[in-house]
Amino acid sequence: MKATLPKLSSAMTASTGAQALEIGQISPVVENVLASTEIIDIHTHLFAPSFGKLGLWGIDELLTYHYLEAEFFRSSHTTPDQYFALSKTQQADAIWRALFVENTPLSESTRGVVAVLKAFGLRTDAQNLAEARAFFGSQSVDEHIHRVFEMAGISTVVMTNDPLDPQEAPIWLNGVSEHPQFRAVLRLDKILRQWTANWQVLAGQRYKVDAQASEKSAAEVQRFLFDWCKRMRPMYMAVSLPDTFLYPAETAGNRLLTEAVLPACLELNLPLSLMIGVRLQVNPALRLAGDALGRADLRSLENICRTFPENRFLVSVLSRENQHELCVYARKFSNLMPFGCWWFLNNPSIVEEITRERIEMLGTSFIPQHSDARVLEQVIYKWSNTRRTLAPILANSYRLLVEDGGRVSRNDIERDITRLFRSNAESWMNFNKS
Ligand code: RAT
Ligand code: ZN
Numbered sequence: 001m002k003a004t005l006p007k008l009s010s011a012m013t014a015s016t017g018a019q020a021l022e023i024g025q026i027s028p029v030v031e032n033v034l035a036s037t038e039i040i041d042i043h044t045h046l047f048a049p050s051f052g053k054l055g056l057w058g059i060d061e062l063l064t065y066h067y068l069e070a071e072f073f074r075s076s077h078t079t080p081d082q083y084f085a086l087s088k089t090q091q092a093d094a095i096w097r098a099l100f101v102e103n104t105p106l107s108e109s110t111r112g113v114v115a116v117l118k119a120f121g122l123r124t125d126a127q128n129l130a131e132a133r134a135f136f137g138s139q140s141v142d143e144h145i146h147r148v149f150e151m152a153g154i155s156t157v158v159m160t161n162d163p164l165d166p167q168e169a170p171i172w173l174n175g176v177s178e179h180p181q182f183r184a185v186l187r188l189d190k191i192l193r194q195w196t197a198n199w200q201v202l203a204g205q206r207y208k209v210d211a212q213a214s215e216k217s218a219a220e221v222q223r224f225l226f227d228w229c230k231r232m233r234p235m236y237m238a239v240s241l242p243d244t245f246l247y248p249a250e251t252a253g254n255r256l257l258t259e260a261v262l263p264a265c266l267e268l269n270l271p272l273s274l275m276i277g278v279r280l281q282v283n284p285a286l287r288l289a290g291d292a293l294g295r296a297d298l299r300s301l302e303n304i305c306r307t308f309p310e311n312r313f314l315v316s317v318l319s320r321e322n323q324h325e326l327c328v329y330a331r332k333f334s335n336l337m338p339f340g341c342w343w344f345l346n347n348p349s350i351v352e353e354i355t356r357e358r359i360e361m362l363g364t365s366f367i368p369q370h371s372d373a374r375v376l377e378q379v380i381y382k383w384s385n386t387r388r389t390l391a392p393i394l395a396n397s398y399r400l401l402v403e404d405g406g407r408v409s410r411n412d413i414e415r416d417i418t419r420l421f422r423s424n425a426e427s428w429m430n431f432n433k434s
Helices: 010-014 023-036 049-054 059-063 066-072 080-084 088-101 108-119 130-137 141-152 168-174 195-204 215-232 252-268 284-290 299-307 320-332 348-362 378-403 410-429
Strands: 039-041 154-158 182-187 234-242 272-279 313-317 336-338
Touching: 023 378, 023 410, 039 378, 039 410, 049 141, 049 168, 059 088, 059 108, 059 130, 066 088, 066 108, 066 284, 080 284, 088 108, 108 378, 141 154, 141 378, 154 378, 168 215, 182 215, 195 215, 195 252, 215 234, 215 252, 234 252, 234 410, 252 272, 272 299, 299 313, 299 320, 313 320, 320 336, 320 348, 348 378, 378 410
Parallel strands: 039 154, 154 182, 182 234, 234 272, 272 313, 313 336
Antiparallel strands: none
């Protein structure tokens, strides 16, 4: 199933792309262009097939997504300890029963599973997972990936690659062949946020670092980053930061950020992605589902953008309360690119609010969304939902422009949607570099 393009009237298809559109023509053209623009998904947790079991797909993975696990504990008497003692298939069965059979799947994440089943022509109201398991079990991964990307209308996904992950690092060290549709990102959480727990891993790889993150360590971390960038050829470097993040402040993480990461990004011409606002493990019993969010002090972001004008920053903030400030800072600092409606924000009501605000304040100089998909097929529903939510917002912006005396053509709409979903990413991340 490929996304069906909205039908345009013959008068509209006969007209040239440069002709001014009437108000009544705007919506179908926006929907049509959105449906036919292949998106670059700039932040996911997906993996290319060469990463083997790290790449998650299929019904059991879809159902045990941590967004759904958090919802499961609200509708079941199963405790987290009992749940995590089950096998993956037992966990998926329990979630299916609690959230899809015994309750109506109304939440964003549950509806997503329904949409994926529907997209593959599977029953969405089955009592058990037999049919879905048989279907996904019979797919071959390479063809399946190709089909899923087509169904989602995406050309490329950007992975999240952790050089200190004990499962992932050996795969890189053994050498992986590049996949044209999966691009890498060098993730720095363990270095910038948990130096004390991780410096010895670098030391074990013969980088001369110490627990204090001394000046000598910073130079060695930089050497580590250069080595890993050569290996991964990342699109950018990235870190997720807590709501309490402060810059400047005397911490090992800030010292390494200033003395190793930012100079390396500059030298390699890579942006740094800052994802700010997570409150890690407020309920550790829920494991991956145990994180929450908090409002951050974005004056730290202001300080960073001002102090490092030559560096480029891709920024997503997790708190709804920080969104307006982020737009204001983007107006002050052209080295700041807001992106995505991340995690707890990826719900239609909040995506709508944030995207309207961004268009009103920034035009098309931002990246509206990323999927954050952890399981391959999630890109189908996440991108379909983004297109569905954004179409009326964009159409309304063009309508206001025309009402105010402006003119808009199909070519204009194509250029704008391409900028939002492709060119901003391509130009900021040197996407096409060899
Ligand atoms: O959205 C998520 O799946 C979160 O668990 C996080 O992984 C977040 O997206 C991140 O990249 O830190
Ligand atoms: Zn993520």
